[in-house]
Amino acid sequence: MKITAFNGSPNAEQSHTNIIVQKFLEGAKLAGAEVDNVFLIKQNIHHCQGCFSCWFKTPGQCIFTDDMKNLLEKYMSSDIVCFATPVYTWNMTAALKNFVDRLVPLRCPVATQAEGNYDMKIRTKMPDTIVISNSGFPGENNFETIKAVFKSANPILEIYRNSGKLLKTNNDEIKATVDEYLSYVKEAGFEIVNNGKISDNLKTKLQMELVRPEEYVKMMNL
Known part of the structure; x- marks a missing residue:
């Protein structure tokens, strides 16, 4: 895998x-997966x-000759791809959005419909998706x-970490909690490779608080 x-x-x-991504990939690698971490x-x-040249003029091929050619190969040769991003103004970063926009050559101009939802037909089987x-x-x-x-x-796993600045804390007590949380992230990587999903119990653990929100806000306002 x-x-x-x-x-x-x-x-x-x-x-x-990246602290979360690295820990997840560490668990996946431990389970036998080949892993790669691309910094967009x-x-x-x-x-x-x-321009849709990749649909009508040169199907599957963009007009630009840049790093996306190799990145698309990485994407399509993967069994699972992970979209990882901090929250920037409620959404993904511009770097990730730009990459996602350039995935359009993987589709073709044929509309599909499933359960009332319309999309464009994919050219080939797509990898499963994870969001961090x-x-x-x-x-x-x-x-x-x-x-x-x-x-x-349709992500097979979503990991959302609030109060994320604590991942680099120097507070020993909080660090112990962070380390516990990251052990669950590592476990999630391991389980995804072995089972194709994670247990409900592990999903709950991945939602654990690092500190109470009120305490975190006090730290932010110092």
């Missing part, structure tokens, strides 16, 4: 989001121009837009 994470954080390796901010990806998102604010409401955006991708 091959799992590729497409990490949309502008801070790349140094990001809080370091890739040369032009913006989609909406991190917010610097407390509360699950910060992820409502991202959940809605990725709903169409």
Whole structure:
């Protein structure tokens, strides 16, 4: 099994989001998966121009010659792809959105309909999807837009981490809680590879609080 994470954080390796991604991939690798962590901010990806040449003139091929050619190969050779992003103004980062827009060559101009929902036909079997998102604010409401955006991708797993700045805390007590949480993220990576899903018990653990929201807000306001 091959799992590729497409990490949309502008801070790349140094990001809080990447702490979660790394731990998830660590668990997946332990279960025998081949893993890759792609930092989109370091890739040369032009913006989609909406010309649809990749549908009508050169099916499956974009007009731009940039890093997306190799990234599309990584995408389609993966069994599971992970979209990873911090929350920027309620949504994914521009780096990830730009990448997602450039996935359009994987579809073709034939409308499909399933249960009243319309989409464009895919050219070939698509990999399963996982979403990992991190917010610097407390509360699950910060992820409502991202959940809605990725709903169409039918993700097999979604990991949403609020109060995410605590992932780099120097407070020993909080760090112990963070380490516990990250052990569950690692376990999720392991279970996805072995079972194709995670247990309901583990889903609950992934939603654990790192600190009470009121305490976190006090830390933010210092």
